[in-house]
Amino acid sequence: MSEPTAGDPPTGMIGVFDRAAETYDQVGVTFFGTVARSLVDRTAPRHGERVLDLGCGRGASALLAARAVGPSGCVHATDLAPRMVAGLHSRSGDLPWLSAEVGDAEHPPVGPWDVIQASLVLFFLPDLASAVDRYRVALAPRGRLGLTWFGAADESWAPVYAALVGGLPEEDRPPRNVTTSGPFESPASLERLLGAHGYGDVVTTEVRVEVVFEDVEQWWAWTWSQGQRVLLEAHERHGTLHTLRESVDPLLEERSERDQLRWWTDVRCTIARP
Numbered sequence: 001m002s003e004p005t006a007g008d009p010p011t012g013m014i015g016v017f018d019r020a021a022e023t024y025d026q027v028g029v030t031f032f033g034t035v036a037r038s039l040v041d042r043t044a045p046r047h048g049e050r051v052l053d054l055g056c057g058r059g060a061s062a063l064l065a066a067r068a069v070g071p072s073g074c075v076h077a078t079d080l081a082p083r084m085v086a087g088l089h090s091r092s093g094d095l096p097w098l099s100a101e102v103g104d105a106e107h108p109p110v111g112p113w114d115v116i117q118a119s120l121v122l123f124f125l126p127d128l129a130s131a132v133d134r135y136r137v138a139l140a141p142r143g144r145l146g147l148t149w150f151g152a153a154d155e156s157w158a159p160v161y162a163a164l165v166g167g168l169p170e171e172d173r174p175p176r177n178v179t180t181s182g183p184f185e186s187p188a189s190l191e192r193l194l195g196a197h198g199y200g201d202v203v204t205t206e207v208r209v210e211v212v213f214e215d216v217e218q219w220w221a222w223t224w225s226q227g228q229r230v231l232l233e234a235h236e237r238h239g240t241l242h243t244l245r246e247s248v249d250p251l252l253e254e255r256s257e258r259d260q261l262r263w264w265t266d267v268r269c270t271i272a273r274p
Contacts, residue, residue, distance in 0.1 A: 013124065014080045016230045017057075021083035023225040025058050027218060031211050032119070035148050035267050036060035038207050039119050042269050043146035045069050049114035052138070053077040054105040055121025059088035059098075065117065066098040078103030106131045112140035118147045120267075123179045132197050136274040144271055145199065149190070150179045151206055151266030163247045164231045172234040190270055199272035210264040216252040219261065220245075 010018045017024070025032045039061050045051045045068040053062040056077035066075040077100040079085050088100045103109070105118060106125050116135050125131050135145050165173045175181075183193045187204040194202050213219045224232055235241040255261045 010081060013227070013230065016227065016233065017079075018081035018083045019233075020225050020227075020229045021058065021081055021087050023221065024084065024087070025060060025225070027221040027225050029211055029213065029218065029222045031209060031222075032057065032060045034209050036064055036119055038209075038267060038269050039117055039146055039148045040064040040068065042205065042271050043115045043117045043144050045073070045075075045115050048072040050112070050140075051075040051115040051117065052108055052111070052113040054108065054116065054118040055079055055124075056088055056100060057081075057084050057119075059091055059100070061117060061119045062088060062098060062100070063091065063095070065115070066092065066095045069097070071097050073097060074099070076100070076109060078105065078109070080104055106134070108134055108138045111138035112143065113138055114140050114143050116143070116145050120148050120150070120179075122147050123149055123184050128183055129193065129197060132194060132199070136198050139274045142273060144273060145194075146269065146271045148267050148269050149184050151268050153265040154263045156260070157263055160248060160251050163244065163251065164228070167240050167244060167247075168231070168234050168238070172231075172238075174230060187268060187270070194270070194272045199274060202270065202272040204268050204270040206266050206268045208264055209267050210262060212262045215261070216249060216256060219252055 009015060045065045047070050049069050050073060051065045051069060053065060053075060056062045056079045059077060062075055062077040069075060075098045077088060077098065080102060082102050085100050085102055092098045092100070105121055106127065108116060116139060122128060122131070139145065183190045191202045191204065213222065223229065232241065235244045252261065
């Protein structure tokens with residue numbers, strides 16, 4: 001991933017998240033905060049420590065870490081989406097030891113850091129192996145690398161996902177398994193990669209996170225507010241957003257009538273030491 005040039009609007013997935021920033025984690029759906037708590041509980045930043053938070057979004061895990069380290073510590077957060085960074089700035093005025101800037105998760109600032117953490121972001125990196133080498137160099141002795149990533153998910157939503165992608169040209173359909181392939185295919189795969197790059201004490205735990213939507217409109221608001229926005233923007237470009245709603249809304253209404261307007265995913269948290 002590359003940092004956007006100053007003055008130019010972000011493109012690709014960076015642009016998608018930048019445009020989502022205004023409502024990201026702001027539509028009344030409890031998800032990113034739960035995942036962040038799972039991560040920070042396991043990276044366990046202590047009073048006075050230095051924490052680097054990569055792909056920070058609006059700061060769900062960075063804010064938790066800042067409160068844990070207190071004013072004698074520091075947290076530095078980076079994200080490639082400028083409006084995500086601005087969102088974190090707007091929430092951290094009472095935490096002057098938390099700083100944030102536009103930056104690439106592949107290229108961490110110089111350490112040493114006691115904790116480097118990244119919540120639901122490292123599967124986007126084109127060269128994870130090189131990135132974890134850089135993290136190892138930037139970590140303090142006995143520092144901790146922590147990351148969250150996806151496991152199994154609720155397959156009962158497959159018809160909705162099929163409708164989201166079905167009306168799009170092939171070039172606008174993102175790969176379905178981008179978050180669960182390669183090193184993220186299984187805990188063993190990720191643990192092998194980390195071991196091969198000089199990490200030890202690698203432990204992966206898993207929690208199930210359930211999202212409950214109040215109604216159909218909240219589901220649409222949440223979808224616009226996170227990574228699946230890329231599909232809705234593609235429909236918008238092709239003029240098929242109205243047609244999409246005509247096909248998806250009945251599926252959502254049916255789920256709502258059966259009290260199944262809820263979705264779950266398993267989230268894995270891996271902790272490793274250099």
